[in-house]
Amino acid sequence: MHLLIVSCTPRAKEKSNTDKILDELKKGYEYNGNTTETLYLYKRNEWESMREKFYENDNILFALPLYVECIPGIMAEFLETLKPKQNCNTKIGFLLQSGFAEASQLRCCESYYYETQPSG
Numbered sequence: 791m792h793l794l795i796v797s798c799t800p801r802a803k804e805k806s807n808t809d810k811i812l813d814e815l816k817k818g819y820e821y822n823g824n825t826t827e828t829l830y831l832y833k834r835n836e837w838e839s840m841r842e843k844f845y846e847n848d849n850i851l852f853a854l855p856l857y858v859e860c861i862p863g864i865m866a867e868f869l870e871t872l873k874p875k876q877n878c879n880t881k882i883g884f885l886l887q888s889g890f891a892e893a894s895q896l897r898c899c900e901s902y903y904y905e906t907q908p909s910g
């Protein structure tokens with residue numbers, strides 16, 4: 791199965807904790823022949839082609855750090871540029887990681903995910 795991954799940190803790949811986690815996740819995911827493609831939101835000049843890939847793909851994972859108890863601003867900005875998908879077979883997952891110990895900080899972001907799911 792092909793998985794489109796969107797890395798939603800504003801940090802460059804070399805400095806991002808999200809991308810360190812993704813590197814390991816991809817090793818496991820691709821081990822038995824699955825494939826991935828990763829898009830990096832910090833590369834703003836590529837957003838047009840990223841939108842096309844979002845529309846074309848059915849299996850999508852948004853990977854993000856918690857920033858001020860919610861999603862990074864760059865991710866909110868990108869999501870707001872997307873049109874609703876017509877294809878109701880699309881499945882969207884989220885990988886959220888954060889720096890502080892209090893798990894309650896993640897709850898606001900968790901609620902946001904449900905709002906982000908494409909409608910039928």
Ligand SMILES: Cc1cc2nc3c(=O)[nH]c(=O)nc-3n(C[C@H](O)[C@H](O)[C@H](O)COP(=O)(O)O)c2cc1C
Binds near residue numbers: 800855857895
């Ligand atoms: C501006 C900023 C805000 C942050 N806010 C939170 C927060 O509210 N809760 C938390 O647990 N971690 C917070 N963190 C920590 C990040 O979630 C953590 O360092 C994460 O691993 C960064 O991932 P990245 O390197 O891919 O951007 C914050 C970090 C930054 C830079």
